[in-house]
Amino acid sequence: MRFKDVFSIIGPSMTGPSSSHTAGAARLGRIARQWLGCTPDRARLTLYGSFADTYQGHGTDLALIGGLLDYVTDDPRIPDAEQYAEEAGMEVEFYTSGLPAPHPNTVKIELWHEERACSLIGASIGGGSVSVHSMNDFRVQISGEFPTLVLRHADKAGVLASVTSTISSSGVNIGYMQVDRKARDGEALTAMEMDGVPNPDMLKRLKELDHVLDIRVIDLKRGVDSDAI
Amino acid sequence: MRFKHLHELNTICTAESKTIAQLMIEEQVQETNTPEADVVKQMSEYYQVMKEAVRKGLTEDTTSRSGLTGGDGKRMAEYIRKGETCSGDASALAMAYALCVSEVNASMGRIVATPTAGSCGIIPGVFISSQERFGWTDEHLVNGLFCAGAIGYVIANNSFISGAEGGCQAEVGSAIGMAAGAMVELRGGTPEQVVHAVGLALKNTLGLICDPVAGLVEIPCIVRNGLGAVTALAAADMALAGVRSAIPSDEVIDVMLEVGSAMPSRHRETAQGGLAQTPTGRKMMQKLAKPKAKRAEPEQESKPEDSDTITSGTDNAQVHTDPQA
Numbered sequence: 001m002r003f004k005d006v007f008s009i010i011g012p013s014m015t016g017p018s019s020s021h022t023a024g025a026a027r028l029g030r031i032a033r034q035w036l037g038c039t040p041d042r043a044r045l046t047l048y049g050s051f052a053d054t055y056q057g058h059g060t061d062l063a064l065i066g067g068l069l070d071y072v073t074d075d076p077r078i079p080d081a082e083q084y085a086e087e088a089g090m091e092v093e094f095y096t097s098g099l100p101a102p103h104p105n106t107v108k109i110e111l112w113h114e115e116r117a118c119s120l121i122g123a124s125i126g127g128g129s130v131s132v133h134s135m136n137d138f139r140v141q142i143s144g145e146f147p148t149l150v151l152r153h154a155d156k157a158g159v160l161a162s163v164t165s166t167i168s169s170s171g172v173n174i175g176y177m178q179v180d181r182k183a184r185d186g187e188a189l190t191a192m193e194m195d196g197v198p199n200p201d202m203l204k205r206l207k208e209l210d211h212v213l214d215i216r217v218i219d220l221k222r223g224v225d226s227d228a229i
Numbered sequence: 230m231r232f233k234h235l236h237e238l239n240t241i242c243t244a245e246s247k248t249i250a251q252l253m254i255e256e257q258v259q260e261t262n263t264p265e266a267d268v269v270k271q272m273s274e275y276y277q278v279m280k281e282a283v284r285k286g287l288t289e290d291t292t293s294r295s296g297l298t299g300g301d302g303k304r305m306a307e308y309i310r311k312g313e314t315c316s317g318d319a320s321a322l323a324m325a326y327a328l329c330v331s332e333v334n335a336s337m338g339r340i341v342a343t344p345t346a347g348s349c350g351i352i353p354g355v356f357i358s359s360q361e362r363f364g365w366t367d368e369h370l371v372n373g374l375f376c377a378g379a380i381g382y383v384i385a386n387n388s389f390i391s392g393a394e395g396g397c398q399a400e401v402g403s404a405i406g407m408a409a410g411a412m413v414e415l416r417g418g419t420p421e422q423v424v425h426a427v428g429l430a431l432k433n434t435l436g437l438i439c440d441p442v443a444g445l446v447e448i449p450c451i452v453r454n455g456l457g458a459v460t461a462l463a464a465a466d467m468a469l470a471g472v473r474s475a476i477p478s479d480e481v482i483d484v485m486l487e488v489g490s491a492m493p494s495r496h497r498e499t500a501q502g503g504l505a506q507t508p509t510g511r512k513m514m515q516k517l518a519k520p521k522a523k524r525a526e527p528e529q530e531s532k533p534e535d536s537d538t539i540t541s542g543t544d545n546a547q548v549h550t551d552p553q554a
């Protein structure tokens with residue numbers, strides 16, 4: 001199901017004027033920020049399809065910047081997000097692309113903070129709901145509706161077994177999971193939508209597992225800057 | 230959720246003697262493992278946001294950032310006070326409130342997407358005007374929102390709810406169907422009548438294109454919200470009178486998917502067709518034109534064979550530069 005519950009239809013409470021162009025864009029920005037783990041120094045946003053055609057009139061640029069600043073969809077600061085980004089020392093560049101995209105409202109977000117960098121491609125699929133298709137070039141399919149654990153790890157036999165058994169011993173159910181790898185024995189990425197919020201102990205144990213390189217939590221209900229993980 | 234189609238909603242509710250709202254609340258509790266009180270509280274908060282948007286539209290300046298729209302909700306409310314409406318005061322008030330909420334949206338104020346922001350005026354317009362008229366409690370209207378949500382859930386998962394995907398029929402049309410069905414339940418209609426109201430309403434929005442002038446959610450969106458509220462009331466009346474949708478409502482939803490998929494992209498929120506490309510629409514767009522963002526670098530744009538190009542398949546969406554590289 002693309003739309004999972006009643007609040008993906010009625011809601012979100014948001015700053016106008018367009019749920020796809022503002023609420024969905026703010027959520028995509030926030031997911032990207034949580035994927036990076038902190039406020040970026042620099043952001044490069046490439047817009048596709050209807051996003052590219054009409055983003056200025058809709059305030060899509062302001063909503064994306066708002067999301068990168070960790071604003072929720074109805075944050076009254078969104079209309080002035082450019083100014084707040086400047087105050088936060090965040091440099092933002094917008095590009096448009098005519099390439100065909102997976103969805104008419106698609107954005108590629110690339111972020112940098114000191115030595116750290118990340119990228120994602122996501123689409124705003126209507127009513128403020130979003131779908132992230134790719135993270136750092138790995139295929140994923142996450143909605144942001146659930147707390148989501150994203151693991152970068154080595155493509156080795158047994159890694160996923162130890163990851164899932166660690167999660168199950170914490171009593172949290174995995175609702176959706178996707179694994180993708182760059183090459184056999186290369187780097188892999190696993191994204192898991194969870195029914196519960198990952199607790200600090202579970203994250204610590206996951207981090208200590210062999211071949212796990214990095215963990216991020218994406219949770220739009222709680223803003224997560226995961227430097228602490 | 231135990232339902233994916235409207236006929237299943239009707240069957241389950243009828244068999245278990247429940248309203249659609251009750252079923253939706255139960256399903257939401259089960260699906261998200263959230264206590265019922267929290268689920269209801271969330272929806273109550275949304276209803277208060279809707280009421281606040283109506284109030285704001287009636288009392289404050291709603292001129293949009295573009296300057297193209299604003300103040301029509303107030304104009305309608307003043308006109309109703311003269312007592313000479315053509316469509317009747319109940320319709321006119323629903324229309325006035327719907328215009329108010331849509332204008333607040335266009336001015337980047339706070340609204341609730343129902344199901345989208347472009348269609349955010351219809352449900353509050355119908356609900357809040359009817360609450361005043363019939364003296365209903367907020368709790369009753371919050372139940373109505375769950376009923377509307379169940380209908381929207383079916384439409385969204387079988388067809389679409391965004392103008393960019395399916396045209397304005399998907400956006401304003403879905404909101405009209407949701408409001409019409411919910412209104413039937415609020416007035417004490419049966420689940421079956423609710424389902425017919427959805428079909429009756431949706432049939433009359435098929436083919437509605439999404440053609441926002443200058444790409445803004447203003448012209449014709451605001452007016453379509455006002456008129457959409459009236460259509461929802463009318464469809465609810467038909468269903469409550471016993472009129473049935475001869476084509477089953479689930480099939481109408483499938484047709485919306487067919488029609489929306491067949492629409493050219495210029496009629497799906499790109500501002501490249503319809504009212505947006507009339508001489509006046511083009512003039513408005515030129516007047517508002519701002520400096521464009523740079524195009525992505527040519528070397529990134531011109532590598533169709535390269536594996537790291539965005540493609541239209543859902544499987545292989547990839548970025549073409551990796552900042553980590």
